[in-house]
Amino acid sequence: MDYLDKLEAHSIYILREAYREFKNLAMLWSIGKDSTVLLWLAKKAFFGHVPFPLVHIDTAYKIPEMIEYRNKLSIEWKINLIVGQNKTALQNKQTFPDGAVDRLACCKLLKTEALRNTLSGEWKRFKLDHYTGQFIEDENREQYTGVIVGVRADEEGSRSKERYFSPRDKNNDWDVGDQPPELWNQFKTDFAPGTHVRIHPLLDWTELNIWEYLDRENIPIIPLYFDRGNGKRYRSLGCYPCTKPVESNAKNVKEIILELKSGKFANIAERAGREQDKEGGGTLEELRRDGYM
Amino acid sequence: MKERMNIVIVGHVDHGKSTLVGRLLADTNSLPQGKLEQVKRTCETNSKPFEYAFLLDALVDEQAQGITIDTARIFFKSPKREYIIIDAPGHIEFLKNMISGAARAEAAILLIDAHEGIAENSKRHAYMLSMLDIKQVIVAVNKMDLVNYDEAIFDGIKKDYTEFLNEIDIKPIAFVPLAARQGINIIAGSNTIQWYNGPSILELIDTFRKEKEDNQNNFRMFVQGIYKFTEDGDDRRIIAGTVNSGALNVGDEVIFLPSEKTSTVKSIEIYGKDSPLRAGSEEAIGITLSTQVYVKHSELLCRTDEPQPHTTDRFKANIFWMGRKSLQHDKRYKLKIGTKKVDLFLENIESVLDASHLEKSNGRKEIQRHEVAHCVFRTASPVSFDLIEEVKTTSRFVIVDGYDIAGGGIIVEALEHAYNVNIEKASPDLSAFELELKDLIVKYFPHWDINI
Numbered sequence: 001m002d003y004l005d006k007l008e009a010h011s012i013y014i015l016r017e018a019y020r021e022f023k024n025l026a027m028l029w030s031i032g033k034d035s036t037v038l039l040w041l042a043k044k045a046f047f048g049h050v051p052f053p054l055v056h057i058d059t060a061y062k063i064p065e066m067i068e069y070r071n072k073l074s075i076e077w078k079i080n081l082i083v084g085q086n087k088t089a090l091q092n093k094q095t096f097p098d099g100a101v102d103r104l105a106c107c108k109l110l111k112t113e114a115l116r117n118t119l120s121g122e123w124k125r126f127k128l129d130h131y132t133g134q135f136i137e138d139e140n141r142e143q144y145t146g147v148i149v150g151v152r153a154d155e156e157g158s159r160s161k162e163r164y165f166s167p168r169d170k171n172n173d174w175d176v177g178d179q180p181p182e183l184w185n186q187f188k189t190d191f192a193p194g195t196h197v198r199i200h201p202l203l204d205w206t207e208l209n210i211w212e213y214l215d216r217e218n219i220p221i222i223p224l225y226f227d228r229g230n231g232k233r234y235r236s237l238g239c240y241p242c243t244k245p246v247e248s249n250a251k252n253v254k255e256i257i258l259e260l261k262s263g264k265f266a267n268i269a270e271r272a273g274r275e276q277d278k279e280g281g282g283t284l285e286e287l288r289r290d291g292y293m
Numbered sequence: 294m295k296e297r298m299n300i301v302i303v304g305h306v307d308h309g310k311s312t313l314v315g316r317l318l319a320d321t322n323s324l325p326q327g328k329l330e331q332v333k334r335t336c337e338t339n340s341k342p343f344e345y346a347f348l349l350d351a352l353v354d355e356q357a358q359g360i361t362i363d364t365a366r367i368f369f370k371s372p373k374r375e376y377i378i379i380d381a382p383g384h385i386e387f388l389k390n391m392i393s394g395a396a397r398a399e400a401a402i403l404l405i406d407a408h409e410g411i412a413e414n415s416k417r418h419a420y421m422l423s424m425l426d427i428k429q430v431i432v433a434v435n436k437m438d439l440v441n442y443d444e445a446i447f448d449g450i451k452k453d454y455t456e457f458l459n460e461i462d463i464k465p466i467a468f469v470p471l472a473a474r475q476g477i478n479i480i481a482g483s484n485t486i487q488w489y490n491g492p493s494i495l496e497l498i499d500t501f502r503k504e505k506e507d508n509q510n511n512f513r514m515f516v517q518g519i520y521k522f523t524e525d526g527d528d529r530r531i532i533a534g535t536v537n538s539g540a541l542n543v544g545d546e547v548i549f550l551p552s553e554k555t556s557t558v559k560s561i562e563i564y565g566k567d568s569p570l571r572a573g574s575e576e577a578i579g580i581t582l583s584t585q586v587y588v589k590h591s592e593l594l595c596r597t598d599e600p601q602p603h604t605t606d607r608f609k610a611n612i613f614w615m616g617r618k619s620l621q622h623d624k625r626y627k628l629k630i631g632t633k634k635v636d637l638f639l640e641n642i643e644s645v646l647d648a649s650h651l652e653k654s655n656g657r658k659e660i661q662r663h664e665v666a667h668c669v670f671r672t673a674s675p676v677s678f679d680l681i682e683e684v685k686t687t688s689r690f691v692i693v694d695g696y697d698i699a700g701g702g703i704i705v706e707a708l709e710h711a712y713n714v715n716i717e718k719a720s721p722d723l724s725a726f727e728l729e730l731k732d733l734i735v736k737y738f739p740h741w742d743i744n745i
Binding site for chain 2 (some may be wrong): 001002003005008009013016017020033043044045046047048049051077078082083123153154157161162163179180181182183184185186190192203204206217246
């Protein structure tokens with residue numbers, strides 16, 4: 001087995017443990033390359049099926065192509081897609097693009113808050129109807145107790161300290177100072193009522209590993225990652241007001257791998273194009289302690 | 294580059310583990326552009342001296358207190374291969390984090406401060422490595438600058454620590470004198486320590502051997518799930534798991550334990566690939582059987598033509614305890630071994646070890662946090678397992694107390710079922726007859742899924 005085989009096998013093990021141990025399991029899907037790899041790994045773990053819903057938190061500021069791609073792939077792969085949104089904040093224009101709050105507060109409202117209330121079932125969830133292609137209100141409002149998330153340890157400092165199974169308390173808070181032990185493929189799968197567990201199958205993958213795996217497995221990926229003629233591409237996807245494309249001529253997966261290995265991005269952090277990370281030290285940790293991915 | 298290795302850096306608090314990793318990253322140009330400058334700038338703004346450790350101690354509390362709280366995964370490349378370096382905390386308070394990090398490692402660097410010498414956690418961490426079966430170890434004697442690069446001090450530590458390590462069955466590959474903050478012996482030798490001509494720490498970690506998959510051993514696979522997804526007319530009933538050891542072929546006769554049900558492998562299933570005829574250790578697979586047998590997830594799948602594991606409800610184990618509450622008699626715990634979960638009772642404490650002094654104490658009634666012990670356990674129903682010298686991954690277990698993993702251990706001996714063992718205290722409502730009846734039901738009618 002080479003290192004990609006090992007990474008794949010370990011991630012599949014984690015997904016199967018999660019599927020057995022959590023009755024109300026869901027996977028967060030950000031449409032980006034990492035969560036698409038995660039989706040592919042789920043198909044591998046469950047022999048072509050995806051036996052849990054995929055939850056997308058729609059900030060309404062996602063790059064429009066992401067939403068199109070999301071809906072198209074969900075229908076093609078027969079995915080149970082659930083969408084959550086902070087409709088109140090959007091209606092009241094409590095957002096950074098509206099000039100009402102700063103980037104960090106915007107993230108908290110449109111992502112963290114929406115995520116917390118969608119996972120707990122306190123806010124309405126919307127489900128993709130595969131026949132009509134429309135979204136309908138989901139009757140199921142049960143709390144998701146296991147939430148699979150595609151974060152990687154190499155992305156940022158606080159993520160480098162994560163567990164594969166990481167408990168969150170009633171307020172979604174992450175107690176980084178007192179994480180549970182985790183050894184020999186034994187994870188924290190017992191939890192008190194009201195709390196939930198975040199499951200991180202991609203923790204040991206690097207950005208390069210993700211691209212190498214996308215290449216090897218021929219996984220369809222949203223074309224925003226490629227230069228389509230204007231010398232620009234996205235390296236990391238998010239909301240358009242806060243995520244900038246990078247200058248690059250990489251037109252396909254192989255060219256991206258080359259660029260990451262020896263080209264211009266060999267030594268530049270992936271999230272360098274994310275504006276919200278730059279507002280002071282520990283920003284992402286602060287967001288993550290409150291339940292951000 | 295097709296190889297990746299996980300290595301852990303352990304040792305006493307403040308001996309310089311994070312500094313070593315930070316320096317290693319900086320000197321091999323492994324840091325993202327601007328990271329070093331950014332951390333230096335932050336230090337200037339807050340009027341504190343720059344530390345290489347700040348490159349790793351990412352949490353706000355860690356930087357404020359200058360201490361590593363939790364294990365970090367650091368991605369790092371040498372010309373030879375890719376590494377995840379696991380930077381483990383050295384403070385006793387965070388021993389469970391150190392263990393969580395070390396359990397993922399294939400090799401270790403033990404770091405000792407030359408000035409302070411061998412400290413409590415230098416020994417305790419080494420003992421934990423030994424228990425976690427990490428045998429490839431390099432000892433780095435750091436902060437040589439604080440002892441004027443004195444060879445005699447280095448030799449003294451080398452002699453004493455080698456003696457200790459040999460007692461716990463660790464044969465270190467090398468001792469290397471370092472001054473991590475100054476970058477001495479990190480990636481290349483140096484003229485500062487003229488009496489040392491050996492390899493640098495970077496050269497040494499490239500000499501760690503990568504262990505091959507355990508394909509020669511007996512086949513074992515803990516069943517993770519039995520899937521039947523009927524969507525799109527899929528009528529396969531797939532038994533899924535990751536191979537713990539050995540290899541399995543289509544056509545092999547297999548047995549599920551402890552239920553003792555047998556069948557034959559009809560196919561090996563991997564999504565998106567042609568069905569292979571053989572699967573080996575560490576592969577995540579599914580199988581279909583030629584006959585439909587009723588089995589549960591959590592059973593141990595074995596081949597009938599190979600030696601069988603032990604199946605019993607009593608065993609001896611070496612354990613380490615991480616729980617806030619002590620491990621006690623008369624209390625119901627949960628054993629998790631592979632994918633199996635079963636109620637567990639402590640039957641007897643044979644001895645408790647102070648891992649930092651290797652002193653044994655007998656006649657103990659309970660096991661405190663951070664202690665290591667040799668115990669006899671009893672499970673509520675039979676469990677299938679191997680001993681540590683037979684198959685590692687099917688001999689390792691954790692103990693759950695309430696909602697939390699509170700202990701870990703390895704099984705060293707299988708014991709006979711004992712009818713006269715006094716566990717009534719733990720289950721006061723059950724008579725000996727009821728317990729036996731329960732055992733029989735669990736053995737022959739596992740699908741009743743009783744839980745008393």
